[in-house]
Amino acid sequence: MRKLLISNRAIIVFTFLCFGQFLYASEIPFQESRRYSFTYEVVIPPSQEENKKLSLWIPYPVEDQSQKVLSFKSHSLWPVKLTQENKYGNRMIYIEGKTKKEPHTLKFEYEIERFPYKGEKKNNSFLNPALYQKPDQLVPISPEIQIIAKEETKKASSTYQKIRVLYDYIVKTMTYDKSGSGWGNGDAVWACSTKRGNCTDFHSLFIALNRSENIPARFEIGFPIPVDQKEGEIPGYHCWAIAYDAQKGWIPVDATEAKKTGEIEKYFGTLPSNRIKFSQGRDIVLNPPQKAAPLNYFIYPYAEVSGEIYPKVSKKFYFKNQ
Secondary structure, eight states, X not given: OHHHHHHHHHHHHHHHHHHHHHHHHHOOOSSSOEEEEEEEEEEEOOOSSOSOEEEEEEEOOOOBTTEEEEEEEEEOSSOOEEEEOTTTOXXXXXXXXXXXXXXXXXXXXXXXXXXOBOOBSOOOTTSOGGGGSSOBTTBOOOHHHHHHHHHHTTTOOSHHHHHHHHHHHHHXXXXXXXXXXXXXXXXXXXXXXHOEEOHHHHHXXXXXXXXXXXXXXXXXXXXXXXXXXXXXXXXXXXXEEEEEETTTEEEXXXXXXXXXXXXXXXXXXXXXXXXEEEEEOSSBOOSSOOSSOOBSOOSSOEEEETTEEOTTOEEEEEEEEO
């Protein structure tokens, strides 16, 4: 009898743990805020040429009504300067150093509070709708995109309905597919023709479709926080978009997560708090300005040595739920 009792207790405990993990894994925080520890690690590789000027830019988390930076710690042998570019308001860490024959690791630690984001009506200089109506280099208002936008929205009677129709079109038509090449650049024309890609491709096409209908739309990018883990490494970025209706304000969408989860209604008009936003906009000129062309988007560290792009910088990202 005692052996049976122990066995039953073990089954109950095991079942509870498994069920608890299932609940935790399936819980998308659409209603409540979350706090995270986040570590952004950058490794400067060894160089065969020492003492050349190295310039390094690293995105710094956004602070707005959806997100607060509660604390920041820098672990760097080089002086760290916090700057901001004046078009989109992106903040960044700027560092000047010298190349070395041994690798150099920098770490930046944050405590972040993230809130579910349901959009906003308030505009400012960095959220000026006029700023997000013009084409970007890889988000043009092309004839083929204009045709689709016009056809899809022909029955819509308001801007809000147009935004929803174009969101539905992306979720229905695009396939999340990172095979081969071409994906991940946020090339709206490529996405329009191939009907596949990752989050940058999904939302670049969504933005281009909206702008074709004179609806302002903005690209936003950060990191996803897994809901099935309490801590760990994050393999890469995630992005989404917001579109503007003069009556309702800025409306957030995440067409990629809607496609993956099937939660189409939930990801229109609300972004859950399992993400950290780092920057916004496309064709970004840093501060101080980089020597090379504007960045397609800004989420990973960017470096130049003696004014030339230094592409060998590596990075890792870690999170922990608080």
